[in-house]
Amino acid sequence: xxxxxxxxxxxxxxxxxxxxxxxxxxxxxxxxxxxxxxxxxxxxxxxxxxxxxxxxxxxxxxxxxxxxxxxxxxxxxxxxxxxxxxxxxxxxxxxxxxxxxxxxxxxxxxxxxxxxxxxxxxxxxxxxxxxxxxxxxxxxxxxxxxxxxxxxxxxx
Amino acid sequence: xxxxxxxxxxxxxxxxxxxxxxxxxxxxxxxxxxxxxxxxxxxxxxxxxxxxxxxxxxxxxxxxxxxxxxxxxxxxxxxxxxxxxxxxxxxxxxxxxxxxxxxxxxxxxxxxxxxxxxxxxxxxxxxxxxxxxxxxxxxxxxxxxxxxxxxxxxxxxxxxxxxxxxxxxxxxxxxxxxxxxxxxxxxxxxxxxxxxxxxxxxxxxxxxxxxxxxxxxxxxxxxxxxxxxxxxxxxxxxxxxxxxxxxxxxxxxxxxxxxxxxxxxxxxxxxxxxxxxxxxxxxxxxxxxxxxxxxxxxxxxxxxxxxxxxxxxxxxxxxxxxxxxxxxxxxxxxxxxxxxxxxxxxxxxxxxxxxxxxxxxxxxxxxxxxxxxxxxxxxxxxxxxxxxxxxxxxxxxxxxxxxxxxxxxxxxxxxxxxxxxxxxxxxxxxxxxxxxxxxxxxxxxxxxxxxxxxxxxxxxxxxxxxxxxxxxxxxxxxxxxxxxxxxxxxxxxxxxxxx
Numbered sequence: 001x002x003x004x005x006x007x008x009x010x011x012x013x014x015x016x017x018x019x020x021x022x023x024x025x026x027x028x029x030x031x032x033x034x035x036x037x038x039x040x041x042x043x044x045x046x047x048x049x050x051x052x053x054x055x056x057x058x059x060x061x062x063x064x065x066x067x068x069x070x071x072x073x074x075x076x077x078x079x080x081x082x083x084x085x086x087x088x089x090x091x092x093x094x095x096x097x098x099x100x101x102x103x104x105x106x107x108x109x110x111x112x113x114x115x116x117x118x119x120x121x122x123x124x125x126x127x128x129x130x131x132x133x134x135x136x137x138x139x140x141x142x143x144x145x146x147x148x149x150x151x152x153x154x155x156x
Numbered sequence: 157x158x159x160x161x162x163x164x165x166x167x168x169x170x171x172x173x174x175x176x177x178x179x180x181x182x183x184x185x186x187x188x189x190x191x192x193x194x195x196x197x198x199x200x201x202x203x204x205x206x207x208x209x210x211x212x213x214x215x216x217x218x219x220x221x222x223x224x225x226x227x228x229x230x231x232x233x234x235x236x237x238x239x240x241x242x243x244x245x246x247x248x249x250x251x252x253x254x255x256x257x258x259x260x261x262x263x264x265x266x267x268x269x270x271x272x273x274x275x276x277x278x279x280x281x282x283x284x285x286x287x288x289x290x291x292x293x294x295x296x297x298x299x300x301x302x303x304x305x306x307x308x309x310x311x312x313x314x315x316x317x318x319x320x321x322x323x324x325x326x327x328x329x330x331x332x333x334x335x336x337x338x339x340x341x342x343x344x345x346x347x348x349x350x351x352x353x354x355x356x357x358x359x360x361x362x363x364x365x366x367x368x369x370x371x372x373x374x375x376x377x378x379x380x381x382x383x384x385x386x387x388x389x390x391x392x393x394x395x396x397x398x399x400x401x402x403x404x405x406x407x408x409x410x411x412x413x414x415x416x417x418x419x420x421x422x423x424x425x426x427x428x429x430x431x432x433x434x435x436x437x438x439x440x441x442x443x444x445x446x447x448x449x450x451x452x453x454x455x456x457x458x459x460x461x462x463x464x465x466x467x468x469x470x471x472x473x474x475x476x477x478x479x480x481x482x483x484x485x486x487x488x489x490x491x492x493x494x495x496x497x498x499x500x501x502x503x504x505x506x507x508x509x510x511x512x513x514x515x516x517x518x519x520x521x522x523x524x525x526x527x528x529x530x531x532x533x534x535x536x537x538x539x540x541x542x543x544x545x546x547x548x549x550x551x552x553x554x555x556x557x558x559x560x561x562x563x564x565x566x567x568x569x570x571x572x573x574x575x576x577x578x579x580x581x582x583x584x585x586x587x588x589x590x591x592x593x594x595x596x597x598x599x600x601x602x603x604x605x606x607x608x609x610x611x612x613x614x615x616x617x618x619x620x621x622x623x624x625x626x627x628x629x630x631x632x633x634x635x636x637x638x639x640x641x642x643x644x645x646x647x648x649x650x651x652x653x654x655x
Contacts, residue, residue: 007585011327018334025341025348031615035341035348038603039334046330053323056648080376083552084577087372090556091569103553110549114379129550133557141210142561 004057011050018043082113099144103130159285166512170520175215179517182219183525186226190246191234191536195551197227198590199374201487202366203554205494206561213495214510218517220491224484225277225467225518228427229525232269232460233536236262245427245463248435252448252455259451263394264401268453269460270529271397272409276461277522279413280420280468281515284475287421288504288511291476295501298477300608301619305629307602310423310479312633314591315640317422317429322640324587332592335360336599343607355567362490364559364572365596369589371555372576375548377583395530397453405457408438412461419462420469423481423594427463427470434462468518474499475511479598483590486597 018039028034090106107126116122134144170179189200201220208216231246236253249269256265298306311329318325338349339359350356397405412434419430438458439448448455473479478500480486492499497507504511529536559572579589613619621627 004585007587011331014331014334021349025346026344029615030610030617033607033610035344035346038606039337039348042330042334042337046327046334049323049326049330053327056323079379080580083376083379084573087552087556087573087576088570091566091573094560094569095566103556106556107549107553110552111545114545114548116545125546126549129553133553137557137561142557143564145564 005054008050008053008057011046012054015043015047015050019047079113083110086110086113095145098146100130100134103133159289162508162512163285163516165508166514166516167520169214169509169513170218170517174212175218175513175517176520178211178215178219179222179521180524182222183226183229183521183528184222185219186223186228187230187233187525187528187536188226188539189223190227190230190232191539192542192547195371195374195547197223198366198483198487199370199551200227201484201491202363202370203551203558205363205366205487205491206558208491209494209561213492213497213507214513216491216495217488217510217514218521220488221467221471221514221518222521224488225273225464225521226525228460228463228467229270229273229529230536231463232273232456233266233529233533234540236265236269236456237537238540245431245466246460247428248431248459249456251435252450252452255449255451256453256456261451261453264397264453265456266533267395267530268397268401268405268457270395270526272405272412272457272461273464274522274526275409276413276416276463276465277468277518280417280465281518281522283417284468284471285515287472288476291472292501292504295477298501298625299623300605300612301623301626302629303477304602304605304609305620305626305633306477306479307598307605309629309633310473310481310598311591311595311602312636313423314594316636318588318591320586320588322644325591328582328587328589328591329595332595333599333602335365335592336596337603342604353567355563355565355571360571360596361562361568362487362597363562364568365575366487366490366593367555367559368572368575368577369579369582369593371551372573373579373583373589375551376576376580378544379548395533401453404453407441408434408454408458409461411437411441412458413465416462416465417469420466421472421481423473423479427466430462430466431459434458464522471514475503475514476501478503479601480594483593486594489597 022036022039022043025036025039026034027036027040086106086109090102093102093105104126107129108122111122111126116125138144169175185200185204186197189195189197201223204219204223208219211219228245232249232253235246235249236257239250239254253265253269256262315322315325315329336359338356340346340350340357341348347357412430415434415437416427416430419433420427435448435455435458438452438454439445442448442452442454444452470481470485473481474485474489478489478498480489489499492510497503497510555572555576556569559569560566562568582589582592609619610617619626620630
């Protein structure tokens with residue numbers, strides 16, 4: 001399947017979603033435009049343009065049928081997925097176990113996955129960065145979550 | 157307030173210790189992000205947006221402006237020494253700057269880039285002051301139809317000048333406008349696309365959106381295989397260009413200043429396009445065009461001057477009409493709006509300290525940059541060697557802290573991560589994020605003025621063509637769209653014939 005078909009199909013689905021929900025919100029009329037009018041118009045234009053892009057892609061495809069088309073660059077699911085997983089884990093754990101532990105853990109994982117060798121170096125740089133950012137941002141007035149363990153706020 | 161007393165009060169504002177420190181901090185961070193790989197001025201500004209909550213609006217805008225033009229300076233250093241542009245607007249500097257470094261002339265290349273940037277920056281500031289006043293006076297007479305049509309025109313020019321596919325740029329603009337409609341409708345109080353979420357009822361925040369699209373997605377793209385940075389081993393000496401170098405560069409710097417300033421005003425054009433156009437013009441005008449690409453100093457002086465002059469030009473539509481011409485200005489607008497200040501024709505009279513303070517700070521900042529970049533070049537070269545494996549976790553941590561600090565809410569962090577993934581995927585499919593963010597910021601302005609115009613005209617769309625300025629802006633938009641469509645059609649046809 002041609003790679004460009006994926007985003008185009010997504011845009012078509014998105015435009016249908018916008019059209020459906022904006023009608024529910026209320027389009028109003030031109031003399032008293034409702035809250036759904038602008039999203040509806042945007043959805044309509046998006047649908048028309050995506051359909052045009054789809055027709056173009058399909059006509060290109062039939063022109064050179066059989067030829068393998070693989071434009072764009074490859075998505076590296078493993079590395080990207082791993083970093084995204086760490087980031088989401090940080091977001092979910094932050095309020096539960098507090099900033100100090102969560103930030104330290106994510107830094108250790110990120111430094112390792114970015115290619116930093118040597119556990120001692122990774123542990124030291126992660127520890128120092130966590131502490132420095134904690135002190136600096138607390139000084140700026142940011143309140144980090146302490147977490148169930150109460151670890152996030154022991155310096156306060 | 158006349159121009160001279162305005163300037164003086166601006167200097168008074170910027171020379172207050174706090175503002176002066178933020179000006180210096182801004183240009184320092186700007187140079188840093190210009191030099192460091194994997195993060196540009198937009199990413200840095202997005203990450204720093206939450207930190208401006210505690211600052212006065214003047215300090216915030218002074219710092220952000222510093223980051224913008226500071227990055228232009230920093231970007232040239234990496235282009236010349238490493239052949240990798242630290243910032244998109246310095247791409248063209250690689251062509252001759254790196255060749256000069258290979259020939260042992262890294263010093264004069266860096267020197268002329270810094271002096272050219274300084275001269276371009278200064279010229280654009282003076283031109284900015286003379287252009288903003290008449291424009292702001294005219295903009296005072298604009299009503300909703302004019303603003304609607306001008307925003308439409310901005311978006312069309314953005315699409316017209318898009319780097320990649322026009323269709324993709326249009327889609328990005330539409331998605332940006334759609335995202336801006338999420339949240340409570342200010343006219344009717346209706347919930348739009350919130351699905352019961354309290355976080356979404358406030359709308360999608362600019363900070364998580366910009367941080368995700370520019371910070372996280374940049375990192376995700378870079379971890380796949382950061383470019384090896386081989387620093388050209390050369391002794392940097394003779395930073396001051398010789399008389400011969402000045403003679404060769406004088407014309408390029410003058411033309412670069414003018415080209416940069418005027419292109420900076422256009423939506424979407426900005427620093428990048430002005431640097432390319434300046435290079436092309438210099439090559440065309442040169443008596444020795446064959447020297448370009450082999451270390452011609454004009455090829456460094458012109459574009460570097462132009463990209464800095466463009467930063468001044470970009471402030472014109474923002475300060476005079478409240479319409480940001482590029483994504484950096486859009487984030488600056490966002491920073492001001494966080495403080496409850498709406499840029500526009502009344503900014504000069506209602507908040508003269510912000511207007512004049514910003515302009516004076518850019519002048520002070522340009523001098524600070526000259527001092528930062530020439531004597532401290534060794535420090536920046538050392539920073540070039542910081543490996544990406546150290547930078548990447550730090551950038552991500554700053555994004556995580558920054559997005560949390562907006563509302564002390566984990567939901568904002570999750571939204572940022574989501575947009576990080578969206579931005580990464582968009583890049584993979586050759587979609588640019590900049591039109592999306594700009595449309596996201598202009599979206600509310602577009603919708604508000606559209607609805608107000610319709611109410612004013614009792615539902616008649618003809619109001620947009622009955623008023624001359626609005627009609628002119630719409631005609632320009634249509635002409636641009638037709639010309640884009642025609643060139644797109646021709647390209648597709650030619651391609652089909654060759655295949």
